[in-house]
Amino acid sequence: MRAVTYDSYAPDNSRLHYGEVPDPKVGPGQVLIQVRAAAVNPVDWKVMAGGLDGMMDTVFPVVPGWDVAGVVVRTGPDTPEFAPGDEVMAYARKDWVQAGTFAEYVTVAAPSVARKPVALDWAQAAGLPLAGLTALRSLKRLGVGSGDVLLVHGAAGGVGSMAVQLAGDRGARVIGTASERNHAFVRELGGDPVSxxxxVVERVRALAPDGVSAVADFVGGQLETTLAVLADGGRHVSVADPGVEQHGGHWIWVRPDGAELAELAAAVDRGALTVEIAQTFSLEQVGEAFDASRTGHTRGKLVIVP
Incomplete structure (x- = not known):
């Protein structure tokens, strides 16, 4: 099959290669998915730079990519949940770094897979799993609900834009940081934008004079701002700064979870959640997609279409 690989760690795209690799095997409890789209996440190029070497084993050559939407073409033994022809999506992270989604096919454990919502096209479905699960897990850890005032750092990004929608669906009022060019987008999602x-502390305080009850940081480096605007007894999480744990917060590391992914699909089906696509790329353009992701200023998701 065609795939993108890298054969050693690198801080740039110099080790990326496009070519033929062996088709993946399909073990018990697994499904083989023909990839229709695979989303890019910052973790993809951070892993390529060796950022998780102390946490996860790596087997070179690596096919990058952890998000996928596609069609089941084969199931392994004892996998009654799915059948060939099913349209599905998954956060396809494994317990080691090797066989990712920037390829024509990928094998995924069935418990990580959910059916694709009809309302989403392939690119949108591929953009939902990691970002959506991260947003959902953050809101659940915060216990966000009706009456909360939630500050979202990075409200126009892939994770932040979903968190704004999901928090609003739970009855919370949302304030979201974003560049001025994305303020209208944040308003469309249901949030109150601030630059x-x-x-920024003064701008948030102007909208929430008594402080906010919860903060979700999807950017990193926002702890000082978070603590300055958080009301007494408030809760906060970060996906990018483990240092929040030293200040009563939670560091979020999302898990593959087909049941929670189905929960996100249900939110899509009732019109409470959609996925913004910033740009699509071919497999040969993965390096360009990584460069776009590295800027940190993408509105919505970047997606690879084989």
Whole structure:
């Protein structure tokens, strides 16, 4: 099959290769998915740079990519949940780094897989799993609900844009940091936008004079701002800064979870959640997609279409 690989760690795209690799095997409790789309996440190029070497084993050559939407073409033994022809999506992270989704086919454990919502096209479905599960897990850890005022750092990004929608669906009021060019987008999602940078504390306080009850940081480096606007007894999480644990917060590391992914699909079906696509790329353009992701200013998701 055709795939993108890298054969050693690198801080840039110099080790990325496009070519033929062996088709994946399909073991018990697994499904073989023909990839229709695979989303790019910052973790993809951070892993390529060796960022998780102390946490996860790596087997080179690596096919990057952890998000996928596609069609089941084969199931392994004892996998009654799915059948060939099913349209599915998955957060396909494994317990080691090797066989990812930037390829024509990928094997995924059945418990990580959910059926694709009809309302989403392939690119949108591929963009949902990691970002959506991260947003959902963050809101659940915070216990966000009716009456909460939630500050979302990075409200126009892939994770942040989903968190704004999901929090609003839970009855919370949402304030979201974003560049001025994305303020209208944040309003469309149901949030009150504020510009990040100097003066952000004052801008948040102007909208929430008594402070916010919860903060979700999807950017990193926002702890000082978070603590400055958080009301007494408030809760906060970060997906990018483990240092929040030293200040009563939670560091979120999302798990593959087909049941929670089905929960997100249900939110899509009732019109409470959609996925913004910033740009699509071919397999040969994975390096360009990584460069776009590295800018940190993408609105919505970047997606690879084989």
């Amino acid at each position: 990040y940078g100097d003066g």
